[in-house]
Amino acid sequence: MLLRGQNSSARYLLRRSQSLSRQSSHALTRLYHVTAAERAGQKECDIVIVGGGPAGLAFASALTANKALHGSVEVTLVEGGDLSKVHDWDMPPHAFSNRVVSLTNASLDFLDQIDAWQYVDAARTCPVEDMQVWDGISGSRIDFNAVSLGVGRGPGSTQMARLTETLNLQRGLLRHLSQQPNVTLLDNTKVENIFNDDIPGGGWPMVQLSTGGVLRARLLVGADGINSPVRTYSKIDTYGWDYPTRAIVATLLHPPRTFSPNTTAYQRFLPTGPIAFLPLSPTSSSLVWSTTPALATVLTKADPAILASMINAAFRLPELSVRYLHTRLLEHPSLSPDDLRAEIAFREQAHAIAPYSAHASANVNPDDVNVGIPDQGIDAVPPLVARIQPGTIASFPLRYRHAEAYIGTRTALIGDAAHIVHPLAGQGLNLGLGDAASLARCVGNAVMHGSDIGSHTTLAPYARERYFENHKMMSAVDKLHKLYASTAPPVVSARSIGLEVLNELEALKAGIVGAAGGESNPRSSPSSLWGTVTSGVETLVDGARFAKVVGSGLKSIAGGVLQQVARAAGTGPGEDRRG
Amino acid sequence: MPRPFLSDALPRNVRCAHSIIANLRAFANPNRYSSALHTAPPPPLPQNGTAHPHPHPRISTVNDEEIAHFSRLSKLWWDERGEFTLLHKMNPHRMRFIREKVLEVLREDDRNDDAVALRMRDSNRLLNGLDVLDVGCGGGILSESLARLGANTLAIDASAENIHIASQHAAADPGLSSLSFRHTSAETLLQEESKKRFDIVCSMEVVEHVNNPAAFLRSCAELVKPGGHLFLSTIARTPLSYLLTIVAAEKVFRLVEPGTHTFSKFINPDELIGFFTKPLNEGGRPWISRTYAYGLPTRVEAEVRGIVYVPWRGDWVLAPRATTPLSTQANYLFWIRRPKENV
Numbered sequence: 046m047l048l049r050g051q052n053s054s055a056r057y058l059l060r061r062s063q064s065l066s067r068q069s070s071h072a073l074t075r076l077y078h079v080t081a082a083e084r085a086g087q088k089e090c091d092i093v094i095v096g097g098g099p100a101g102l103a104f105a106s107a108l109t110a111n112k113a114l115h116g117s118v119e120v121t122l123v124e125g126g127d128l129s130k131v132h133d134w135d136m137p138p139h140a141f142s143n144r145v146v147s148l149t150n151a152s153l154d155f156l157d158q159i160d161a162w163q164y165v166d167a168a169r170t171c172p173v174e175d176m177q178v179w180d181g182i183s184g185s186r187i188d189f190n191a192v193s194l195g196v197g198r199g200p201g202s203t204q205m206a207r208l209t210e211t212l213n214l215q216r217g218l219l220r221h222l223s224q225q226p227n228v229t230l231l232d233n234t235k236v237e238n239i240f241n242d243d244i245p246g247g248g249w250p251m252v253q254l255s256t257g258g259v260l261r262a263r264l265l266v267g268a269d270g271i272n273s274p275v276r277t278y279s280k281i282d283t284y285g286w287d288y289p290t291r292a293i294v295a296t297l298l299h300p301p302r303t304f305s306p307n308t309t310a311y312q313r314f315l316p317t318g319p320i321a322f323l324p325l326s327p328t329s330s331s332l333v334w335s336t337t338p339a340l341a342t343v344l345t346k347a348d349p350a351i352l353a354s355m356i357n358a359a360f361r362l363p364e365l366s367v368r369y370l371h372t373r374l375l376e377h378p379s380l381s382p383d384d385l386r387a388e389i390a391f392r393e394q395a396h397a398i399a400p401y402s403a404h405a406s407a408n409v410n411p412d413d414v415n416v417g418i419p420d421q422g423i424d425a426v427p428p429l430v431a432r433i434q435p436g437t438i439a440s441f442p443l444r445y446r447h448a449e450a451y452i453g454t455r456t457a458l459i460g461d462a463a464h465i466v467h468p469l470a471g472q473g474l475n476l477g478l479g480d481a482a483s484l485a486r487c488v489g490n491a492v493m494h495g496s497d498i499g500s501h502t503t504l505a506p507y508a509r510e511r512y513f514e515n516h517k518m519m520s521a522v523d524k525l526h527k528l529y530a531s532t533a534p535p536v537v538s539a540r541s542i543g544l545e546v547l548n549e550l551e552a553l554k555a556g557i558v559g560a561a562g563g564e565s566n567p568r569s570s571p572s573s574l575w576g577t578v579t580s581g582v583e584t585l586v587d588g589a590r591f592a593k594v595v596g597s598g599l600k601s602i603a604g605g606v607l608q609q610v611a612r613a614a615g616t617g618p619g620e621d622r623r624g
Numbered sequence: 625m626p627r628p629f630l631s632d633a634l635p636r637n638v639r640c641a642h643s644i645i646a647n648l649r650a651f652a653n654p655n656r657y658s659s660a661l662h663t664a665p666p667p668p669l670p671q672n673g674t675a676h677p678h679p680h681p682r683i684s685t686v687n688d689e690e691i692a693h694f695s696r697l698s699k700l701w702w703d704e705r706g707e708f709t710l711l712h713k714m715n716p717h718r719m720r721f722i723r724e725k726v727l728e729v730l731r732e733d734d735r736n737d738d739a740v741a742l743r744m745r746d747s748n749r750l751l752n753g754l755d756v757l758d759v760g761c762g763g764g765i766l767s768e769s770l771a772r773l774g775a776n777t778l779a780i781d782a783s784a785e786n787i788h789i790a791s792q793h794a795a796a797d798p799g800l801s802s803l804s805f806r807h808t809s810a811e812t813l814l815q816e817e818s819k820k821r822f823d824i825v826c827s828m829e830v831v832e833h834v835n836n837p838a839a840f841l842r843s844c845a846e847l848v849k850p851g852g853h854l855f856l857s858t859i860a861r862t863p864l865s866y867l868l869t870i871v872a873a874e875k876v877f878r879l880v881e882p883g884t885h886t887f888s889k890f891i892n893p894d895e896l897i898g899f900f901t902k903p904l905n906e907g908g909r910p911w912i913s914r915t916y917a918y919g920l921p922t923r924v925e926a927e928v929r930g931i932v933y934v935p936w937r938g939d940w941v942l943a944p945r946a947t948t949p950l951s952t953q954a955n956y957l958f959w960i961r962r963p964k965e966n967v
């Protein structure tokens with residue numbers, strides 16, 4: 046009677062307890078399965094994480110830090126690449142990897158709490174204490190720092206965020222994990238296929254490895270990046286688009302500034318995309334420049350001196366001239382560094398930029414900038430780039446992707462597997478770390494209550510906690526990108542009003558800090574400040590609410606202008622039903 | 625037993641309105657407020673050693689109609705987003721209550737040295753080695769959780785279908801070796817020669833579905849070892865609970881299958897407390913020695929905690945301890961400890 050309808054799987058069923066089975070027919074013994082797969086190298090696992098990127102490693106670390114899981118939850122992490130390369134990664138103190146992330150104070154708190162930050166080489170990281178963001182066309186500027194906003198990491202702290210090489214973080218997380226007993230790292234191992242077990246009442250994910258084994262997972266976590274096999278297995282769609290831009294990254298070398306430490310982050314919004322200068326040390330900074338794919342190709346292939354000159358000009362020349370230089374370079378990709386410098390010098394003259402002023406770069410020896418009394422306004426622009434660290438120029442496609450759901454049947458997605466966002470606010474990995482923290486918390490709660498950690502009931506709070514938070518932040522970043530990509534005069538003028546308005550409103554400033562840095566508040570999630578940013582951006586885009594902010598006098602003017610802004614911002618490439 | 629009489633001939637919305645009216649009319653009947661615990665006559669005492677050739681013990685509190693109802697739904701037990709979604713969501717809160725009380729008693733028993741309680745506070749194996757019985761386990765939602773915390777768990781149910789589904793589900797999980805299922809009733813267990821008694825007996829959302837709640841409670845209580853715990857959860861018989869569980873959950877929002885609940889069988893917290901303030905057996909001593917404000921017992925003898933579903937959160941909230949009996953107007957959890965000395 047008990048095995049009715051299970052004939053095919055009956056061979057897997059064993060009566061486990063002879064003594065119980067002797068009881069009368071109304072007594073049922075527990076049934077225990079031994080599957081064919083188990084005999085052929087199948088392993089039962091509590092949590093299988095696919096992906097040893099920063100999100101996967103941070104999630105594994107967060108799990109091991111939770112005492113409640115000790116002795117009851119075994120973690121297996123599968124990574125296709127060679128993790129020993131990350132573990133043994135080493136660079137001389139004055140050289141820096143070109144992949145750099147800005148970690149918010151909330152992310153740093155999280156890494157601290159899980160005991161992982163102590164394994165990161167802090168000497169290679171750099172605090173962001175001041176942030177300068179300006180509109181490439183109108184010149185409207187927001188300048189903010191942790192002190193004026195009171196958002197430092199702890200009382201008296203001037204740190205808004207901390208720039209860290211991704212490899213430094215990953216290496217730290219790996220070193221932390223290698224101390225933990227409950228984690229098995231399987232690197233150089235690709236997940237080839239994921240399917241369901243055929244056990245009645247089961248249906249758990251079976252993870253087929255390139256090395257031959259099969260892992261049966263109670264909970265399968267996809268930290269497996271943009272092409273997430275876990276997401277595909279979970280039949281979760283993503284929506285989004287590819288931006289018509291690529292991000293150029295490079296490590297920039299420059300002489301130290303005598304008048305200030307190199308702890309200011311600069312970002313200028315050009316119509317082709319934002320260009321960001323992120324400090325790493327007194328003499329090194331990291332570039333993230335999103336621009337047209339054509340220009341990215343020319344700039345990454347050209348003499349590095351060309352890129353250096355173009356970066357210096359991009360932070361200094363009026364937008365019209367920057368655009369002119371782009372066209373010039375696209376038409377003459379083989380332009381020599383000297384010809385480019387002459388071109389820049391000519392543009393400077395045309396704009397009446399004095400040869401040794403803060404906005405001049407063509408004929409300035411970067412080493413001279415720091416001699417004597419600094420030119421007024423010099424801290425409005427980043428240090429002059431002297432050289433580019435060899436071998437660090439690369440470019441990446443930029444995308445917007447959001448999974449339709451974060452959880453499936455016994456699966457959960459974290460990090461880039463769940464969402465990819467434009468890097469202009471430096472939020473990508475911070476969102477992923479927020480996911481890792483939240484999911485680890487849910488798993489911890491579940492274990493304390495004897496819940497099945499793979500169940501929907503366990504995972505649903507994770508999705509509830511993260512999905513909308515991430516979505517708000519992602520669409521705010523996307524809108525910012527589209528808003529600033531426009532050159533239409535009404536949009537630009539509204540934008541300058543907007544930026545000015547932003548500058549006035551403390552709350553909105555705090556929101557922007559959340560964007561590129563982050564308030565450190567244990568009670569708020571890493572991106573909670575983005576709630577404010579969202580409303581800030583919504584304010585720009587939504588005429589009615591904007592009018593409320595600036596007062597009824599501006600209403601009639603602003604209303605019409607902002608409708609156009611809204612249209613421009615809302616109809617970017619690949620805008621979809623949810624955008 | 626009153627069940628909603630849904631006529632298939634009527635369109636759904638009409639049927640729905642129809643049955644709400646039918647229920648409202650029934651609700652107006654003052655009998656609905658009478659306690660199921662006290663109106664039922666005491667069950668005839670079972671003859672010791674009676675053999676039961678078929679699964680249902682002849683003398684029991686099992687309600688065949690209720691069992692048929694849940695058997696029909698049994699396939700849905702583990703669809704966490706289906707029929708039993710509210711129960712799945714409630715489970716972690718029930719477990720939290722169990723954790724809290726077990727820890728509290730550990731502390732209470734060891735006043736001078738709460739090292740044990742401290743050590744267990746963060747433990748994921750809080751129930752390690754304890755014998756735990758889950759009466760009316762359904763699909764095994766609670767039973768699995770108890771076993772995961774280390775308890776040697778026996779889960780029983782009067783529906784063979786439930787036991788089938790529950791054991792199949794648990795068998796797919798390699799972490800549940802301390803869990804076993806039996807198709808039987810509390811009364812049958814009680815009569816068994818082994819005289820097995822349990823450190824913890826749980827019966828969640830069951831007492832409102834049985835024929836003779838008083839007899840059922842007596843059986844559950846007798847299965848508890850001296851000094852052990854009895855956990856119950858059920859629904860109070862109040863206008864609020866009628867609105868929430870019958871009108872809203874069953875009829876309007878269809879969160880649970882109509883017919884899942886029978887209002888007249890709901891039991892109020894004071895009725896449960898009253899039940900245990902009297903001796904369970906002749907000559908025995910009551911489990912609750914005295915009551916205080918609002919007729920509540922001391923926390924070391926028994927406790928009632930309301931549990932409320934908050935729709936906009938999509939989750940249950942276990943009412944804080946200090947709240948008034950208002951929070952126990954609908955769903956509530958009940959804990960009571962059997963006195964250490966034999967009663």
Ligand SMILES: Cc1cc2nc3c(=O)[nH]c(=O)nc-3n(C[C@H](O)[C@H](O)[C@H](O)COP(=O)(O)OP(=O)(O)OC[C@H]3O[C@@H](n4cnc5c(N)ncnc54)[C@H](O)[C@@H]3O)c2cc1C
Nearest residue numbers: 096098099100125146147236269270460461471473474475
């Ligand atoms: C130019 C640029 C600048 C950025 N700047 C910032 C910033 O300032 N701040 C910030 O927070 N974020 C930033 N980001 C985003 C950040 O880099 C990413 O969000 C982050 O690296 C994603 O980490 P992840 O672990 O989720 O995914 P990934 O790093 O993509 O890791 C996925 C891993 O899964 C593995 N994998 C995939 N498939 C399989 C398989 N089948 N079998 C086994 N293994 C598999 C891969 O090998 C890989 O190691 C930036 C991104 C770009 C492009």
